[in-house]
Amino acid sequence: MTYKEWFESHAEKHRAIVEKLGDLSDEELILYFRFENMVKREPEFCPLYKTATKCHEMEVLNCYLCACPNFRFDDAGMKKVEGKTLFSTCAINAKEGKQFVSEEAIHQDCSGCKIPHREAYIREHFSRDWREIMKHSDQSSSNSG
Numbered sequence: 001m002t003y004k005e006w007f008e009s010h011a012e013k014h015r016a017i018v019e020k021l022g023d024l025s026d027e028e029l030i031l032y033f034r035f036e037n038m039v040k041r042e043p044e045f046c047p048l049y050k051t052a053t054k055c056h057e058m059e060v061l062n063c064y065l066c067a068c069p070n071f072r073f074d075d076a077g078m079k080k081v082e083g084k085t086l087f088s089t090c091a092i093n094a095k096e097g098k099q100f101v102s103e104e105a106i107h108q109d110c111s112g113c114k115i116p117h118r119e120a121y122i123r124e125h126f127s128r129d130w131r132e133i134m135k136h137s138d139q140s141s142s143n144s145g
Contacts (some may be wrong), residue, residue: 003073003088007138010066013045014130030122033064056114065116067134069125070094071108074139081106091136 021029031037039049046063048054054061070091072078077085088108090097096113099106115121127133 002075004075004138004140007067007073007134011131011134014066017042017045018128018130026126026128027123029128030062030064030119030126033062033122035061035063038063056111056117058114058117060119061117062119062122063117064122065125065130065133067137068110068113068116069133069137070115071110071137072139073108073137076140078139 017032018029021032024032032041035054038045039052043049046055046066068090071088072091073088075087077087078089079086084101084104084106086106088106089099090108090110090113094110094113094115096115098109098112100109125133
């Protein structure tokens with residue numbers, strides 16, 4: 001699955017949940033997306049929910065920003081770096097982030113970063129429209145603007 005395919009699929013799942021919960025306040029909606037609640041009420045939102053496995057080990061994991069607004073990707077590649085294609089990166093160079101480098105590719109590894117899963121961060125960047133929060137992530141030429 002490409003980044004774009006995952007992004008589009010996730011955007012639709014997120015939209016459907018937010019639409020279903022339209023009567024909740026913003027704060028109630030944010031709290032609804034806590035990991036423990038999502039595992040019970042939205043088991044199809046994330047494949048890790050089937051085994052109740054957190055993607056980031058933290059006491060209060062909030063899944064509202066499952067993808068980070070600081071993540072940048074281009075399935076065609078952003079640029080060449082020492083002969084390898086850079087496909088994704090972190091716009092803020094978070095100290096917890098790192099890169100996965102293979103013989104031909106470089107991908108951002110966000111597994112050590114908890115920034116977008118903190119509720120204070122979610123409140124600061126909140127929109128009921130996940131695509132609005134994530135509008136800078138897709139760096140492909142078809143999404144420039």
